[in-house]
Amino acid sequence: MKIDHPRAHRRACLKIVFSLLAVWFVVSYGCGILFREWLDAHAPQVGNAPFGFWMAQQGAIICFVILLVIYAVLMNRLDAKHGYTEGK
């Protein structure tokens, strides 16, 4: 049981990392570059800005900050679950 600890932790950690990176890819490359023209034309505008343009210039950056906060919270919770938390 003890032996399996690091491996389970690592698997869970990779799961978090890959899900966050998937979101990261969609908000930046997806919305901002690859599907920008389609989104500019079809998605609802943000204020007076076309959606794809806004994602590329503002939205993606906001999402990045949120992603990092989620990462820190999830990882700290995971560390605590596996007993890796360190005292202050």
Place this chain on the structure above:
Amino acid sequence: MTQDHLNFIFIGISFALYIGIAVKSRAGSTKEYYTAGGGVSPFANGMATAADWMSAATFISMAGTVALSGYDASRFLMGWTGGFVLLTVLMVPYLRKFNKATVPDFVGDRYYSKLARGVAVGCAIFICMTYIMGQMRGVGVVFSQLFGISITSGVIIGGTIVFFYAGLGGMKGITYTQVAQYCVMAFAYTIPAIFIAMALTGNVLPQMGLIGSYTAGGESVPFLEKLNNINTDLGFAEYTSGKLSPVNMFCITAALMCGTAGLPHVIVRFFTVKNVSAVRKSACWTLLFIAVIYLTAPTIGAFARVNLVEKLHDTPYVEAPYWVQEFEATGQMAWVDKNGDGKIQYYGPGKSDAGTNGVFQGKTPTYPTFGATEDQLIGKHGERLLANKADDSNPNELWFGNDIMVMANPHMAGLPMWVIALLMAGCIAAALSTAAGLLLVLSTSISHDLMKKILKPDLSDREEVSYARFASFVALAVAVYFGINPPSQFIAKTVAFAFGLAASSFFPTLLMGIFAKRMNREGAISGMLCGILFTFGYITYFQFLDGTPDQYFLGITPEGIGFVGMLINFGVAFLVSAFTPDPPQEVQDMVENIHIPSGSGEASHH
């Protein structure tokens, strides 16, 4: 009180503050010199990293680039922030756990090879050198603006200042100075933007102004629509749609992101905090502080463009605002009266049959040499004359450097003098903080990785720090030289190359070092060499030799080629490692160990 007095007061106060902090927290040991002793709080480190990260290029040129290219500039906005996501989830927690002072240290130990360490040192030096050149240029631009001197003298003055407080203070001195510098930068960047947003759109938040309506012209129209109309009327591409192909856009953004995650001077910043959990927290703060500036940059760019066109286009030169002549004097703006009507006309490539909008022949303005007669220097409307021949293939008469957008913005909007003074102080803070951080990595790479670990293992602590200080002096001298003679026209471009090189060397090598347990010495070294040689060759060919855009590989510009270099690095590394022996057991154990987040202790250099 004149503008000059105010500038001096603001800059004087900020300098006194930096130097005071640097002297108070001066480094005593190598450990403090390299990683500030490993006890910086996540919040303070976040601020310092943000200041370190936001260079003169970000501060001065980025908004200008956005103003000029609209949507296309998103590659910088996303690239330089999105890289932090990669950096945080894939790199720094593991490297911090590994617990060494520098990035080549990790490469050397993980790939159990002095050669790997040597290649990494070479890459680190090269990347930092490319990057620091842009910074020195930035310092020069600010000082030339400030004192009305040439950019050359500006670069030299800036270099001297950086040497005195960074070369001597070490990481500990730099970290706390950068905290102060971030505060100056953030205020300097956002306050003018808020004023301008209120003037043009009636919104207090610039970000709301960008998506809001333009109200300054009487009736209210959507701001971006106004901007698109201005652009198309003058013969430029629409602001919200770009000219770059999606492939190129994708590659440049990817190269910038991966480059960010592989930049040695950013990675070492996270070695200054206590443990892995503090690293994660610190990364959140860092990106938040960076986002404050990056979310403002596109708004400044957009506002500046509207202001510039409204103020200058079709205005008689004699009635043009005072700052036009100031920028002419420093060679950052030029007007050639092609049609002889005495008015300034500003047009894009769409207005000429040749598809060009060059004002004169050649890339930058040149002026008649000393001893020229009065009528060779000053034209009949009082404008500064150029030595370049006019480019008569198009009607555009106004040339300006990208870099002036941020600097001219408060002038254009007629903001109070203290705002302009604050902006000057902010520009200098941006250039100094990044230059200092880079200088530190350069000097540690030389003193620690090259001297101590490769050439002279018996070096004492004290000698190592002396070597570091000496190395920073030499590095700075070289950087000053290239700051005066930049290999590329705009600051943002020079810096983009550093990212291409980081993306093709460190990012893949570190990533495989952390996640691919079976990656061995042979694979890593050959991958790193292939990646960086390919990228370096491609950039050199198109920047310094006679490569032309139609020879681009898949239409990818030199800025984005780092992404291809990275793929080559991965490919070669996995191929070579498949045919060579696995790494030794203790290295494989080490890789297992860096995935366990606890027990990182203090960063050390032993």
